[in-house]
Amino acid sequence: MTSIFSQDGKQTACTIIEAGPCIVTQVKTTETDGYNAIQLAYGDKNEKHTIAAEKNHFAKANTAAKKFVKEFRNYFTEKNLGDAITVDIFAEGEKVDVVGTTKGKGFQGVVKRHGFSGVGEQSHGQHDRQRAPGSIGNSSDASRVFKGMRMAGRMGNDRVKVKSLKILKVFPDKNYILVNGSVPGHNGAIVYIQK
Amino acid sequence: MNAAVQFVHEQLTGKKEFPKFKAGDNITVNYKIIEGGKERIQSFRGDVIKRQGQGHTATFTVRKISDGVGVERTFPIYSPNIESIELNKTGLVRRAKLYFLRERSGKSARIKEKRVNTAATAVAQ
Numbered sequence: 001m002t003s004i005f006s007q008d009g010k011q012t013a014c015t016i017i018e019a020g021p022c023i024v025t026q027v028k029t030t031e032t033d034g035y036n037a038i039q040l041a042y043g044d045k046n047e048k049h050t051i052a053a054e055k056n057h058f059a060k061a062n063t064a065a066k067k068f069v070k071e072f073r074n075y076f077t078e079k080n081l082g083d084a085i086t087v088d089i090f091a092e093g094e095k096v097d098v099v100g101t102t103k104g105k106g107f108q109g110v111v112k113r114h115g116f117s118g119v120g121e122q123s124h125g126q127h128d129r130q131r132a133p134g135s136i137g138n139s140s141d142a143s144r145v146f147k148g149m150r151m152a153g154r155m156g157n158d159r160v161k162v163k164s165l166k167i168l169k170v171f172p173d174k175n176y177i178l179v180n181g182s183v184p185g186h187n188g189a190i191v192y193i194q195k
Numbered sequence: 196m197n198a199a200v201q202f203v204h205e206q207l208t209g210k211k212e213f214p215k216f217k218a219g220d221n222i223t224v225n226y227k228i229i230e231g232g233k234e235r236i237q238s239f240r241g242d243v244i245k246r247q248g249q250g251h252t253a254t255f256t257v258r259k260i261s262d263g264v265g266v267e268r269t270f271p272i273y274s275p276n277i278e279s280i281e282l283n284k285t286g287l288v289r290r291a292k293l294y295f296l297r298e299r300s301g302k303s304a305r306i307k308e309k310r311v312n313t314a315a316t317a318v319a320q
Contacts (some may be wrong), residue, residue, distance in 0.1 A: 003252050004203070004208065005207075005208065005273065007275065008229070009276035010275055012270060016200060016203055019200065086317070128196045138269060169206075171202075171206065174199075187197070
C-alpha cells in the first residue's frame with residue numbers, strides 16, 4: 001500500500017496490483033465441458049519444478065510453465081489459447097472486486113477475533129482475566145454450549161472479497177493498476193480481480 | 196523500497212526542491228489554503244521535531260509556541276499544497292525525535308543553533 005496526492009492536495013490510500021499478463025491456457029465451452037470458462041495462468045515457474053503433465057498443458061497454449069492457474073467462469077469475451085490478458089481490459093474510474101486471502105493472525109482470543117470488549121476494569125476481583133470471554137451459556141436449561149458460540153481460535157488466512165474498489169490509474173507499460181484502498185493479504189500476495 | 200511503489204510515485208508525484216532540513220531545525224512552511232474558493236498562502240514557522248516515514252509518503256512535524264500554547268502540525272513532504280519551505284536556523288540536537296520539547300517551556304525549550312563557519316567553507320570550495 002501507498003498513497004497518492006490529487007491535484008488539490010488530498011491524499012488517497014491506494015494499492016498497486018500487478019495485473020497480468022495472464023495467458024489463456026484453456027478455453028471451456030458448453031459443448032465440450034458443460035459450462036463456459038477460461039483458465040488463466042500468471043507468474044513464471046522454474047522449469048526444474050514443473051512436472052511433465054503441467055509442461056504439456058502449458059505447451060498447448062504455447063507458453064512457459066506458470067506458477068498460478070485460475071479458472072474464471074462465464075467469461076464472455078472471445079479468447080483463444082495462448083492469448084495474453086493485460087491491464088488494457090481495465091479503465092480508470094472503473095469499479096472492481098478484489099478477492100484474496102487475508103494475513104494469518106494465528107491463535108487469537110475473543111477480543112481480537114470477535115471484537116469482545118473484555119472485562120473493562122482491572123479491579124473488583126479481575127485478577128488475570130481482562131480479555132476473557134465470560135460466560136458461554138446457561139446452566140441446567142440447555143446443559144450444553146450452542147453451536148457457533150464465538151470463542152478463541154485461528155484467525156485470518158480467510159478468503160475475502162473486497163467489493164467495489166475504484167481504479168485510480170492504469171499503467172499499461174508495467175501492467176500495474178492502482179486501486180483505491182486496501183486489498184486482502186500480505187505484500188506480494190496473489191489476488192483475483194473481478195469486473 | 197518496493198520497486199512498484201517507486202515506479203508509481205515517479206509517474207504521479209511531482210518533484211520538489213526543498214532545502215535539506217532535519218529535526219531541530221527552524222523552518223517556515225508556506226502552505227496553500229483554499230478558503231471559499233479563494234487560495235491563499237499561510238506560513239507556519241517553528242522547530243522540526245521529527246521526520247517520519249520514507250519515500251513519497253514521508254512527513255515532518257513542526258512545533259511552535261503560539262500565544263503560550265504549543266502547536267504542532269504535521270505536513271506530508273510531497274503534498275502539492277506546500278508552496279515552499281525556508282530554512283531559518285540549523286539546530287544543534289543529539290536525537291532524531293525531539294518529543295522532550297513537549298514537556299519543556301521557556302528557556303529550556305530552546306534549541307541551540309548550529310553555527311556554520313561560512314567563511315571557512317567558502318575558502319575550502
